[in-house]
Amino acid sequence: MFNDLGRSRRSGGSRFYSRLCGNGNHWERRSAKNLIPEGPDMSRRNSSSARSLNSDNPQKVAYITAIFPGVTITFVMREIEALTRMGFEVIVFAIKRPALATPDPIMPQSETEMPCTYARPDNLIRHFRENIHCFLRKPSLYLRSLYGFLRQAPKLEPGAFVRLLFHFFVGVGFSREMVGLNVSHIHGHFAAGTSIALAASLVSGIPFSWSAHASGDIFVKPVLLPEKVERAGFVVAVCEYSKRYLDDVTGLKYSPKIHRIYNGIDCVEHQLAGVGSRSERNPSGKERGPFRVISVGSLVGCKGHGTLIKACRDLKERGHSVVCTIIGDGPERLTLSRLIEELALEGVVSLKGYLNLKSVYAELKESDVFTLLSEIHINGYRDGFPTVILEAMSMSLPIVSTWVSGIPEMVVDGETGFLVHERDHVAAANALERLILSDDMRSAFGKAGKERVERLFNLSESVSRLADLFSNSPGNKVKQRTR
Incomplete structure (x- = not known):
């Protein structure tokens, strides 16, 4: 042409x-x-x-x-x-x-x-x-x-x-x-x-x-x-x-x-922004609070936030104390809000809207696992290489995500986190439950993830x-x- x-x-x-x-x-x-x-x-x-x-x-x-x-x-x-x-x-x-x-x-x-x-x-x-x-x-x-x-x-x-x-x-x-x-x-x-x-x-x-x-x-x-x-x-x-x-x-x-x-990314970016390194949320001799799940991404279908909300429902029904924070905004906000209400998860899942990068790092610091259940949407839209996963890995967070697009190039299943099939809220809940039940696994995955970012990204x-x-x-x- x-x-x-x-x-x-x-x-x-x-x-x-x-x-x-x-x-x-x-x-x-x-x-x-x-x-x-x-x-x-x-x-x-x-x-x-x-x-x-x-x-x-x-x-x-x-x-x-x-x-x-x-x-x-x-x-x-x-x-x-x-x-x-x-x-x-x-x-x-x-x-x-x-x-x-x-x-x-x-x-x-x-x-x-x-x-x-x-x-x-x-x-x-x-x-x-x-x-x-x-x-x-x-x-x-x-x-x-x-x-x-x-x-x-x-x-x-x-x-x-x-x-x-x-x-x-x-x-x-x-x-x-x-x-x-x-x-x-x-x-x-x-x-x-x-x-x-x-x-x-x-x-x-x-x-x-x-x-x-x-x-x-x-x-x-x-x-x-x-x-x-x-x-x-x-x-x-x-x-x-x-x-x-x-x-x-x-x-x-x-x-x-x-x-x-x-x-x-630079693995010390969060420190230079005034957000310290992540510390274990289960300090010796102290009672542990709820397990904190975080996700960051625009509120659009291909980010899989609906699947994450359903996984949180599953965890709640299994008796786990979980709070989930979803950072981002977009056209699916009303739909996701209604889903949270329908599943009676108002005290479990919160939609925080857009936050600046320093605030995102601060939220990551206080979390136990990063989850992004990306999917290929019905209209064909999908993630390519969601860099926020690298940001979470740089904070030594274990990852739960999917086998979509470039995500498996970042996350090694069973080594830096778990990868599940898209739209499978039961599999996502199972992966999160394994991390809830094992402090050692979370720590090992987080350490391996940070080392992987430093080495390859x-x-x-x-x-x-x-x-x-x-x-x-x-x-x-x-x-x-x-x-």
């Missing part, structure tokens, strides 16, 4: 983390240790290209997402900050600001701390002018680029098609600023960010890449998926499950450019591999040759 477009290539940051740190498709049911492939794609801890960045002339990378900042994209903000510490200048572009403000010592407090250029309402008129300017200056390029987006009309519902055209409009608008800032590479996150990145790349010639996360990106009615993979300099799959899925739908044609890079290692890809981008090579 976009093959006839010119392939010419042209020769950003925050302080939230640096001020803390200073410097349908199921996996086969088997051990998570066997789901992570060995070989050169595992890790490259020493990235020579990243270390050799010239601090006087940092490579400028544009990051694009739909909403920024946000409580559901903390992994993106970690990534941006880590790249900034490595010497990149990351410039953030987004469609709009978040509707919900969540002040947090870990996350940015304002646009001053993590600057971002927004499409709406700030720049709509300006983007209109830029689209007119691009059309008048390079009509053939503009129309060919637009045609690739217009061809999606028969495949999309009217609302989705209008959004896609808006993303093209925004991408063209952002592209002029990117060229003026001498951006050498564009990186998109999620479906909207990637569509904008594609449009900006088509009209500017700046190479682009994108990260494949979950449903809207790749699993459910993906927009321009083959074109995005084909045109991208590289694609980041945040788990092996997603990489294999992309390989499958593209017939392995672009497999060499699809790189599995996990969303990494380290933030600096993941970002070093991403930085290496950015440094080898055609746009950066052009920039280096012209200095």
Whole structure:
């Protein structure tokens, strides 16, 4: 579709983390240790290209997402900050600001701390002018680029098609600023960010890449998926499950450019945010309180919160004293509230709404087990690689989750927690009961989980591999040759 477009290539940051740190498709049911492939794609801890960045002339990378900042994209903000510490200048572009403000010592407090250029309402008129300017200056390029987006009309519902055209409009608008800032590479996150990145790349010639996360990106009615993979300099799959899925739908044609890079975290992040390490909730000589279950995730069907609520009912009927806290918000809130009421669990299960990251860590610290019973929803939506599981593991919490998507790559069944089949509240209750009855098991699983995060999901290692890809981008090579 976009093959006839010119392939010419042209020769950003925050302080939230640096001020803390200073410097349908199921996996086969088997051990998570066997789901992570060995070989050169595992890790490259020493990235020579990243270390050799010239601090006087940092490579400028544009990051694009739909909403920024946000409580559901903390992994993106970690990534941006880590790249900034490595010497990149990351410039953030987004469609709009978040509707919900969540002040947090870990996350940015304002646009001053993590600057971002927004499409709406700030720049709509300006983007209109830029689209007119691009059309008048390079009509053939503009129309060919637009045609690739217009061809999606028969495949999309009217609302989705209008959004896609808006993303093209925004991408063209952002592209002029990117060229003026001498951006050498564009990186998109999620479906909207990637569509904008594609449009900006088509009209500017700046190479682009994108990260494949979950449903809207790749699993459910993906927009321009083959074109995005084909045109991208590289694609980041945040788990092996997603990489294999992309390989499958593209017939392995672009497999060499699809790189599995996990969303990494720093295991001391909670401590640097002022939340101490988790202590055992069964101190010697003291009476134990209720067993505390925690889950964190948007209140949407694919998170499996309904199954967790039913599992809590089962535990209550078996005579266990349990309290369950579900952190998050979303369209399923009323449905879940009614389920809690129907099962007479008002004193057992609570819906806390969105909390900032520091507050989430504080809740994790006071909990006994983290549970996320993800499922492939009836509409096909599913988790990709829910990073909150890593955050819980970094706090030495045992995990109860499911065999869905990339979760088995994080959780080793019987070693760092238990994995159960989706929608099976009895199996979930059984797994939780085993943890209720064994302090030693909880402690062993928690310790093994934290060690696994430190070994395989380290933030600096993941970002070093991403930085290496950015440094080898055609746009950066052009920039280096012209200095």
